[in-house]
Amino acid sequence: MIEFQAVTKRFPDGTTAVDELSLSVEEGTITVFVGPSGCGKTTSLRMVNRMVEPSSGTILVGGEDIRTPHPAVLRRGIGYVIQQAGLFPHRNLLDNIATVPLLSGWTRAKARARAGELLELVGLPAELGKRYPAQLSGGQQQRVGVARALAADPPVLLMDEPFSAVDPVVREGLQDELLRLQDELDKTVVFVTHDIDEAVRIGEKVAVFRTGGLLAQYGSPADVLRDPADDFVANFVGKDRGYRGLSFLDSTGLTLSQVPTVTIGAPVEATGSEWVLALNEQRQPRGWRSPGSAPSAALREGDLHAGGSLHGHGSSLRGALDAALSSPAGQGVVVDDTGAYLGVVSAETVLEVINRGSAG
Structure with missing residues (x-):
C-alpha cells in the first residue's frame, strides 16, 4: 500500500503544486492520477520515490516512511517508467533492462538472463536484446521501459504518462x-495521465486532481463517471460520461433475438425485405446480405456488407451498444468465447436494460 498523509509540495517561488493530499493506494491495484496540466499529479507521483521531496506530510510505502531509507535505495525498490522510455542510447536492450539489478549487486550473467525473460514478458522477441533503442519503434521502446522498471x-x-508519445493504435496495445x-x-501501480479515457480504461481507482494540487475526487472509474463530485469533475470527464460508464455495466441482462442466417459457400436464394447474417462453417459471423440481394450458386464473402463490431456475450453494455450502432442491419451480433454466433441485440434493447438499472 502507498499512503499519502496530508502531503504538500510548495516550491521556493511560493507555488503550491500539491496541497494537503491524503489518499491510500491499495496494494496490488492500478490507481490512476488524472487531471489537467499543472494540477500536481506528476509531482504527487514523483514524491513517492523522492524525485521530488515533500514540503510537509508523510508518504508511506508498505508501511515504511519514504524518508527512512537512502533515496537511492528507495528508488531501486520502486519501478519507474516515463514518457518516451528514457532508455540509455549507448546500451543495448539487455543492458538497459539489467541496469537496476546490476546496481543492486546481481551478477552480470543473472541480470542479463532476467532481462531476456522480461523482453518476452512484455511481448518482444528475445533476439531484439542486442539491438539499441534507436533501432526500435516508439511502442517497442516503451515496452522496454516497462521491462526495465x-x-x-x-x-x-x-x-508517468508512459504512453502519451505514441500513436492511438499503439497506445491501446500498450x-x-x-x-x-x-x-x-x-x-501496486500508480499511473499518471491527462487522458480520462485512458484513466477509466486501465484504472481500478481514479484520483481526479484540479489545478492547485487539490484532490477533487477519488473512487472507482464507474463512481467518477456516474456521480462526479462537482462541476469541475463533471466537465473534466466530459458530457459523454454516461456512454463511458457503460463500460462498467455487464450485459448479462440482455435478451438476444435471432435473425435469418446463411452459410458461406452455400447456394442462396434472393433475400426479401430483411438483412440476413452470413456465417462460416464454424458459425462465426462474416457479414450481412442486404435486403433485395440476388440469388447465388455459392455465397462469397465479397458479396457481403461488413458486419460492424462483434459483442462478446456477458461483456460490457458499451460493447453491445457499439455493436448495434455499427451494424448495417441495426442489430449487434453477439458471439461466444469461440466467436460463434449466439444472437443479435438492438440499441433499443440495450437502452431498455440501462433504464431498468437506473430505475432500480
Missing part, C-alpha cells in the same frame, strides 16, 4: 499489455 521485481511501479502484465504480476 520490472527488472528487480519491485512491488511498486510508478508510470494499455492492453499493461493490464495483461498486471494480471500476472499483481503490482
Whole structure:
C-alpha cells in the first residue's frame, strides 16, 4: 500500500503544486492520477520515490516512511517508467533492462538472463536484446521501459504518462499489455495521465486532481463517471460520461433475438425485405446480405456488407451498444468465447436494460 498523509509540495517561488493530499493506494491495484496540466499529479507521483521531496506530510510505502531509507535505495525498490522510455542510447536492450539489478549487486550473467525473460514478458522477441533503442519503434521502446522498471521485481511501479508519445493504435496495445502484465504480476501501480479515457480504461481507482494540487475526487472509474463530485469533475470527464460508464455495466441482462442466417459457400436464394447474417462453417459471423440481394450458386464473402463490431456475450453494455450502432442491419451480433454466433441485440434493447438499472 502507498499512503499519502496530508502531503504538500510548495516550491521556493511560493507555488503550491500539491496541497494537503491524503489518499491510500491499495496494494496490488492500478490507481490512476488524472487531471489537467499543472494540477500536481506528476509531482504527487514523483514524491513517492523522492524525485521530488515533500514540503510537509508523510508518504508511506508498505508501511515504511519514504524518508527512512537512502533515496537511492528507495528508488531501486520502486519501478519507474516515463514518457518516451528514457532508455540509455549507448546500451543495448539487455543492458538497459539489467541496469537496476546490476546496481543492486546481481551478477552480470543473472541480470542479463532476467532481462531476456522480461523482453518476452512484455511481448518482444528475445533476439531484439542486442539491438539499441534507436533501432526500435516508439511502442517497442516503451515496452522496454516497462521491462526495465520490472527488472528487480519491485512491488511498486510508478508510470508517468508512459504512453502519451505514441500513436492511438499503439497506445491501446500498450494499455492492453499493461493490464495483461498486471494480471500476472499483481503490482501496486500508480499511473499518471491527462487522458480520462485512458484513466477509466486501465484504472481500478481514479484520483481526479484540479489545478492547485487539490484532490477533487477519488473512487472507482464507474463512481467518477456516474456521480462526479462537482462541476469541475463533471466537465473534466466530459458530457459523454454516461456512454463511458457503460463500460462498467455487464450485459448479462440482455435478451438476444435471432435473425435469418446463411452459410458461406452455400447456394442462396434472393433475400426479401430483411438483412440476413452470413456465417462460416464454424458459425462465426462474416457479414450481412442486404435486403433485395440476388440469388447465388455459392455465397462469397465479397458479396457481403461488413458486419460492424462483434459483442462478446456477458461483456460490457458499451460493447453491445457499439455493436448495434455499427451494424448495417441495426442489430449487434453477439458471439461466444469461440466467436460463434449466439444472437443479435438492438440499441433499443440495450437502452431498455440501462433504464431498468437506473430505475432500480
